């Protein structure tokens with residue numbers, strides 16, 4: 001049983017949210033941008049050898065920090081005879097054991113942080129396994145991540161993004177801060193917003209950039225709106241699977257550029273699609289390795305499982321974490337966009353379906369993912385360790401399968417939350433189960449339509 005009560009946990013998160021609204025963060029962020037901005041902005045344009053040198057130094061620091069401060073790593077690394085200060089070469093690092101999601105779930109709360117109050121700043125991920133994990137995030141990681149957003153949009157817009165621009169996020173919950181020194185503003189709409197309202201909002205506010213899920217963007221496209229008429233130039237999609245063909249089609253329909261972001265809550269930005277359509281690894285956000293199903297490291301050019309180390313966060317360090325997606329690192333390392341980091345291919349996110357109501361309306365998968373997040377955010381249901389799957393077998397019926405996590409679930413509230421999305425005429429059945437009906441490892445999908 002968790003050693004942090006439901007209420008203590010919820011209070012901590014609330015405290016963290018209001019803490020991050022203090023003006024001091026804005027000042028500190030602006031200062032960081034002034035001091036380290038140019039290094040950060042050009043980091044990926046350095047020769048790859050320099051990037052690798054920096055990474056090894058950072059990894060060595062992170063491993064020692066985790067070994068010294070985080071019980072999970074203390075135990076894990078002691079078992080393989082790790083001695084502080086021994087990451088001097090890449091081979092030293094590659095000897096460390098992998099980290100599995102189950103360990104993060106089991107280790108919550110005390111084993112995965114230095115101090116349980118570190119959960120004041122935290123994030124929840126359901127990742128590609130659909131199972132929720134809560135990790136603590138350090139303030140420095142939030143700052144660096146915020147500044148890397150500036151670099152992301154600068155890179156993906158081909159250098160057009162500037163301080164006066166606004167990015168509209170149509171997403172699960174807003175980012176911790178919504179500007180840097182009054183500039184680089186971020187606006188936010190939840191994906192549970194009706195698409196007509198979203199389109200109206202875009203027409204009124206004219207954001208130059210939008211970041212959202214591909215299934216939500218499809219909904220926007222289905223209204224027939226041409227986003228270019230309202231000042232939008234680029235849409236970044238993420239979190240769900242989308243392929244180049246689908247993005248090209250959306251780009252044509254909406255008359256804007258559509259590029260992909262490959263990211264996860266545990267690892268932050270993994271790779272970004274540049275205007276030349278290469279996926280460049282964000283080499284200073286996380287360090288990526290590719291391994292086969294037995295954990296053997298694969299050379300460049302071979303497709304395998306993504307293993308990542310978060311280079312930003314120290315509150316819950318994520319070191320050699322099995323992310324689970326399948327990709328390959330190509331041997332091609334140079335791109336005319338100027339990025340010298342490694343390039344990956346075959347990025348596949350979560351494959352999900354839309355759900356069809358009995359009135360014929362299609363509801364994007366992202367809305368159901370967001371409802372699951374809202375069990376925590378809106379309905380105060382701690383979701384740590386919880387696993388879910390929405391399945392539609394016929395129009396008018398929706399089954400939700402849930403494996404309970406660390407905390408007891410409030411099923412009526414969960415059921416009620418689903419009715420904020422689907423009409424009351426839909427028969428919603430919530431099943432508490434020990435195993436999800438359609439779960440085949442990396443093929444897991446959180447929203448499935450079978451009929």
Ligand SMILES: [Zn+2]
Pocket residue numbers: 274275276277278280335336337338339
């Ligand atoms: Zn490029």
